[in-house]
Amino acid sequence: MSQTTSTSTNALTELLAIMAKLRDPKTGCPWDIKQDFKSIVPHTLEEAYEVADCIEKGDLGELKSELGDLLFQVVFYAQLAQEQGLFDFSDVMAGLNDKLVRRHPHVFTEQQALTDEQLSEQWQAIKAQDRAIKTTPQSASIWQDIPANLPSLSKAKKIQERVSGLGFDWPNYHGALDKVIEEVDEVKEALAVDPLSAHSAEEVGDLLFATVNVARHIKRDPEQLLRSANDKFSARFEKVQTYLHQRGQSLDTASLVEMDAAWDAIKKQK
Numbered sequence: 001m002s003q004t005t006s007t008s009t010n011a012l013t014e015l016l017a018i019m020a021k022l023r024d025p026k027t028g029c030p031w032d033i034k035q036d037f038k039s040i041v042p043h044t045l046e047e048a049y050e051v052a053d054c055i056e057k058g059d060l061g062e063l064k065s066e067l068g069d070l071l072f073q074v075v076f077y078a079q080l081a082q083e084q085g086l087f088d089f090s091d092v093m094a095g096l097n098d099k100l101v102r103r104h105p106h107v108f109t110e111q112q113a114l115t116d117e118q119l120s121e122q123w124q125a126i127k128a129q130d131r132a133i134k135t136t137p138q139s140a141s142i143w144q145d146i147p148a149n150l151p152s153l154s155k156a157k158k159i160q161e162r163v164s165g166l167g168f169d170w171p172n173y174h175g176a177l178d179k180v181i182e183e184v185d186e187v188k189e190a191l192a193v194d195p196l197s198a199h200s201a202e203e204v205g206d207l208l209f210a211t212v213n214v215a216r217h218i219k220r221d222p223e224q225l226l227r228s229a230n231d232k233f234s235a236r237f238e239k240v241q242t243y244l245h246q247r248g249q250s251l252d253t254a255s256l257v258e259m260d261a262a263w264d265a266i267k268k269q270k
Helices: 003-022 041-057 062-083 089-101 116-134 152-165 173-193 200-219 222-246 256-268
Strands: none
Touching: 003 062, 041 062, 041 222, 062 089, 062 222, 116 152, 152 222, 173 200, 173 256, 222 256
16 A cells, blocks of 8 residues: 555544544534535535536635535435444445446446547436436336536536436537527517516526526536536626726726726727
8 A cells, every 4th residue: 555545544544533523423513513415515515516616716725725625525424324324435436446446447447439429329318217217117217317406507508418318418619509599589579578477587497498508518517617607797897896986986886887887998998
């Protein structure tokens, strides 16, 4: 065993021991003791987003700490499961190792180079096999392993990937983009009748779903794209605020025309 491997093993052993100590009914931390699977889910989601935020900001110096916080969530779930006699952290790792080897036959068994398209087809086929093992034909659902509470943009992408694996897909982004244009026209028609109707809302939803499909076809993650768009808009609007302030105005007093002019001026600065 190399020194690096030994150090990692010792650190993991210590981490698991710390987690067990935190959950000790007599001497542990009151907050940790009272937690259960459901109560720490919000913390897990928060930690995952903090990891993503670090990476997207390029703050890799802080990434190590955030990854540690996310790992702690996994260790916490494993400790809860061990206490209930369900599984432990070793079982989690063993299951992950088995899954990684099984889902990458081109690396571990067949040793062959595949294109991105072939990799995607193989991945979807293996996941379909995994789903078939977990359920009976009567209860099988092609959506069964897509989390119900997944963020809607990510869920739309998962749904589209699933049906694409079944052959229901546009051959390229052109068809997906044409669908967006079609949906825009349908939104216009619905809004012209009643912008506040349930039908208008439904059509806007269809437009969002179609837009996700374009992102998927160009190999982009819709959640990341929207986060980037949010950040871009926020940063630009802050510059609008500064622009107005330098001219003796404020967001509270400026008219829409003045804010639009400031926005256009900021855009031209790039």
